[in-house]
Amino acid sequence: MFDSLKNRIKTVQEKLSINIQAAALTSPPSLDEGKGKQGKIRLTEKVRTLVRDRELILSEKDIAEPLAELELVLLENDVAFPTTEAIISTLRGELTGKRRRIGSSIDTLVVESLRSALRGVLGSGFDITTYLRTHEKPVKILFTGVNGTGKTTSIAKIAYFLRNKGFSVVIASGDTYRAGAQEQLSTLAQRVETKVIQHQPGADPTAVIFDAVQYANAHHTDVVLADTAGRFHNRANLMNQLEKIKRVIKPDLIIYVDEAVAGNDAVIRAEEFNRLVGTDAIMLTKADMDMKGGAAISIAHTIGKPIAFLGTGQAYEDLKPFSPDVLVGEILGEA
Amino acid sequence: MLDTLGTSLKDALRKLAGKTVIDRAAVDELGRDLQRALLQADVNVKLVLRLSQTIKKRALEEEPPKGMGVREHVLRIVYQELVNLVGEAAPVDLSPQVILMAGLQGSGKTTTTAKLARYFQRKGLRVGVICADTFRPGAFDQLQTLCAKINVPCYGDRHVKDAITLVKKGLELFTQMEVVLIDTQGRHALEAELIDEIIQISNIAQAKHRWLVIDAALGQQASGQARRFHEAIGIDGVLVTKMDGTAKGGGALSAVAETKSGIVFIGNGETIEDLERFEPGSYISRLLGMGDLKMLAERAEEVIKPEEVDVNAILRGRFTLRDMYKQLEALNKMGPLRQLMSMLPMGGMEIPQDAFDVTSTKMARYKVIMDSMTEGELDDPSVISSSRIHRIARGAGAAPEEVKELLKYHRMMQQALKGMRGSKFNLQRLMKRFGKAQ
Numbered sequence: 001m002f003d004s005l006k007n008r009i010k011t012v013q014e015k016l017s018i019n020i021q022a023a024a025l026t027s028p029p030s031l032d033e034g035k036g037k038q039g040k041i042r043l044t045e046k047v048r049t050l051v052r053d054r055e056l057i058l059s060e061k062d063i064a065e066p067l068a069e070l071e072l073v074l075l076e077n078d079v080a081f082p083t084t085e086a087i088i089s090t091l092r093g094e095l096t097g098k099r100r101r102i103g104s105s106i107d108t109l110v111v112e113s114l115r116s117a118l119r120g121v122l123g124s125g126f127d128i129t130t131y132l133r134t135h136e137k138p139v140k141i142l143f144t145g146v147n148g149t150g151k152t153t154s155i156a157k158i159a160y161f162l163r164n165k166g167f168s169v170v171i172a173s174g175d176t177y178r179a180g181a182q183e184q185l186s187t188l189a190q191r192v193e194t195k196v197i198q199h200q201p202g203a204d205p206t207a208v209i210f211d212a213v214q215y216a217n218a219h220h221t222d223v224v225l226a227d228t229a230g231r232f233h234n235r236a237n238l239m240n241q242l243e244k245i246k247r248v249i250k251p252d253l254i255i256y257v258d259e260a261v262a263g264n265d266a267v268i269r270a271e272e273f274n275r276l277v278g279t280d281a282i283m284l285t286k287a288d289m290d291m292k293g294g295a296a297i298s299i300a301h302t303i304g305k306p307i308a309f310l311g312t313g314q315a316y317e318d319l320k321p322f323s324p325d326v327l328v329g330e331i332l333g334e335a
Numbered sequence: 336m337l338d339t340l341g342t343s344l345k346d347a348l349r350k351l352a353g354k355t356v357i358d359r360a361a362v363d364e365l366g367r368d369l370q371r372a373l374l375q376a377d378v379n380v381k382l383v384l385r386l387s388q389t390i391k392k393r394a395l396e397e398e399p400p401k402g403m404g405v406r407e408h409v410l411r412i413v414y415q416e417l418v419n420l421v422g423e424a425a426p427v428d429l430s431p432q433v434i435l436m437a438g439l440q441g442s443g444k445t446t447t448t449a450k451l452a453r454y455f456q457r458k459g460l461r462v463g464v465i466c467a468d469t470f471r472p473g474a475f476d477q478l479q480t481l482c483a484k485i486n487v488p489c490y491g492d493r494h495v496k497d498a499i500t501l502v503k504k505g506l507e508l509f510t511q512m513e514v515v516l517i518d519t520q521g522r523h524a525l526e527a528e529l530i531d532e533i534i535q536i537s538n539i540a541q542a543k544h545r546w547l548v549i550d551a552a553l554g555q556q557a558s559g560q561a562r563r564f565h566e567a568i569g570i571d572g573v574l575v576t577k578m579d580g581t582a583k584g585g586g587a588l589s590a591v592a593e594t595k596s597g598i599v600f601i602g603n604g605e606t607i608e609d610l611e612r613f614e615p616g617s618y619i620s621r622l623l624g625m626g627d628l629k630m631l632a633e634r635a636e637e638v639i640k641p642e643e644v645d646v647n648a649i650l651r652g653r654f655t656l657r658d659m660y661k662q663l664e665a666l667n668k669m670g671p672l673r674q675l676m677s678m679l680p681m682g683g684m685e686i687p688q689d690a691f692d693v694t695s696t697k698m699a700r701y702k703v704i705m706d707s708m709t710e711g712e713l714d715d716p717s718v719i720s721s722s723r724i725h726r727i728a729r730g731a732g733a734a735p736e737e738v739k740e741l742l743k744y745h746r747m748m749q750q751a752l753k754g755m756r757g758s759k760f761n762l763q764r765l766m767k768r769f770g771k772a773q
Contacts, residue, residue: 075374076380146580148440179477181477182473183477187472263556264554288523314470
């Protein structure tokens with residue numbers, strides 16, 4: 001996972017280091033005599049300071065080229081345009097202007113700046129089990145997203161995951177529109193041994209989910225997972241329908257599902273879904289498809305909501321709770 | 336549809352407007368803006384770099400033809416290069432054939448298969464559909480339901496777990512059919528076993544076409560995935576789905592470049608009729624925000640009689656209630672208004688979002704109300720006074736407010752169309768030129 005992004009970032013990282021080193025060599029050694037603190041230090045110490053802990057000031061010019069390359073790298077890896085610009089400008093801000101100590105830590109300097117830039121856009125993680133333990137049962141989770149991102153499959157995976165953590169789960173088959181959706185969900189649920197509430201095809205999804213919540217209340221079920229039909233964010237009627245579900249059911253969590261392979265549009269639709277019905281957490285699917293990690297970074301950055309899960313394959317156990325530190329670590333080649 | 340990309344490109348081009356001599360700085364800037372626009376549309380980064388270089392070079396080296404402004408000259412080069420990149424539409428003939436569908440999970444293969452079945456059926460061919468997706472639960476139910484709606488036989492078996500056996504049996508069953516479509520399970524290039532499976536299916540089926548289904552939202556992945564599918568089974572056509580969202584479909588461009596094929600169809604809606612034959616000229620025109628009259632006319636011909644929508648009158652700015660009525664009537668056949676509008680040349684103007692948010696039930700109401708109007712009122716809505724509104728409302732069994740709302744909607748549309756006519760005179764002229772150039 002993230003290999004391509006990781007490798008390319010490494011190259012840029014090296015270039016940055018080289019440029020910084022070059023800048024250090026060309027800039028006159030900033031003699032520290034002026035600082036009274038160091039004036040009293042013994043000569044050997046002083047020499048060491050000069051050779052190893054020299055300070056330098058990076059100008060924008062010094063890092064312009066590697067940063068331009070980083071920009072391309074990010075774009076190539078599906079990081080959306082506005083997000084890319086945000087990362088680059090954070091990085092530029094961090095690296096330029098300030099006095100920097102230089103020596104053994106060039107690499108650390110670059111890595112730390114990159115890390116903080118990435119951490120900045122990724123935000124904090126989301127731990128669903130803690131959330132479930134600290135909230136009143138049943139916790140109602142609504143899944144939203146555009147067509148074909150993998151909502152139905154993800155619900156089965158999450159049901160499987162939660163059951164293994166000891167939670168009881170009921171699934172509401174709220175996709176009453178797409179042909180075969182109900183059959184798909186009921187087969188999946190059967191395989192992960194979870195109860196499904198279903199109505200006729202074409203039924204009101206709100207009613208289905210409402211019934212599922214009633215069932216959960218009656219059977220003291222911990223979690224209700226509510227599937228919905230895929231819809232495009234530019235369809236006012238379908239978005240209104242989702243809004244109605246939200247109004248009637250009052251879900252505790254809305255998980256927005258999108259695929260990790262989506263390009264720039266990922267940002268637009270995440271934003272629209274967030275604006276129209278709200279989003280509490282994100283699930284990214286198809287992360288096993290040689291993914292570039294960009295969608296994760298851009299979506300999280302754009303709507304400022306945490307990513308809860310990654311879908312990483314076709315089996316039920318192919319679900320990974322997401323942690324931003326792990327992602328950043330992996331991208332920076334530390335995991 | 337593709338309007339966001341269009342807008343960014345237009346921004347880039349606007350900067351050239353008014354310039355009489357091509358200077359390097361302006362072209363450099365255009366190159367950068369173009370890169371940005373295409374990258375935002377998910378076109379492959381390497382393609383974008385190559386493209387913008389060629390455009391820059393041509394813009395600086397080629398003399399603009401006499402009488403053509405700098406902006407139009409550059410626009411023409413941009414257009415030509417984009418047409419080059421996207422290539423010709425991959426051929427579809429109506430001879431007996433087997434078509435194999437391939438693509439990533441959730442790209443829309445099953446829905447598109449049903450749409451294709453409908454397409455060939457409407458061309459008067461006998462169509463059979465084989466469901467070779469043995470993995471995804473509900474896949475067969477989905478395909479079967481969709482096929483049943485259009486009375487196309489669909490073969491599949493929930494209990495058979497081997498796709499190859501299914502394809503063999505299906506082909507035997509459908510020997511009498513002229514067109515056989517094989518829907519397969521979603522897979523991606525890293526799943527070696529599944530790639531193996533589709534190679535075997537392709538060998539057994541001896542498919543005439545192997546089409547790759549690409550989600551319009553697919554990002555930089557498109558190139559790599561397309562390349563590997565191409566290596567496996569030799570893709571000879573690309574279908575772009577979900578073009579009714581806001582995704583710009585740049586991934587499809589990358590896939591086309593990778594497979595050296597062309598785009599065959601565009602899927603742009605949830606109903607079975609929402610399939611559009613790809614046309615490079617109009618795709619690019621739409622990309623550039625110039626709209627496409629040719630396609631609108633073609634499409635209109637296929638589903639309704641030409642005189643039903645008088646495009647020219649609309650473009651002249653005479654948009655009467657009668658035109659609106661015709662438009663509403665044609666609506667079911669021609670797809671939503673948004674689609675219709677996106678085919679009209681509307682350059683830099685913005686259609687208010689409200690104009691599209693009219694629901695189909697409301698549309699039906701509007702038709703009823705208009706049925707209660709006189710000929711004169713339909714031709715010239717300005718004669719409708721408040722007493723006439725009351726008469727119309729009574730006749731249609733509607734509230735006067737509804738009549739007023741309808742009139743307001745009409746005014747809004749009229750306003751939008753007017754803006755279109757005024758500003759886009761040049762672009763229309765340019766489009767004609769493009770028409771000749773092709």
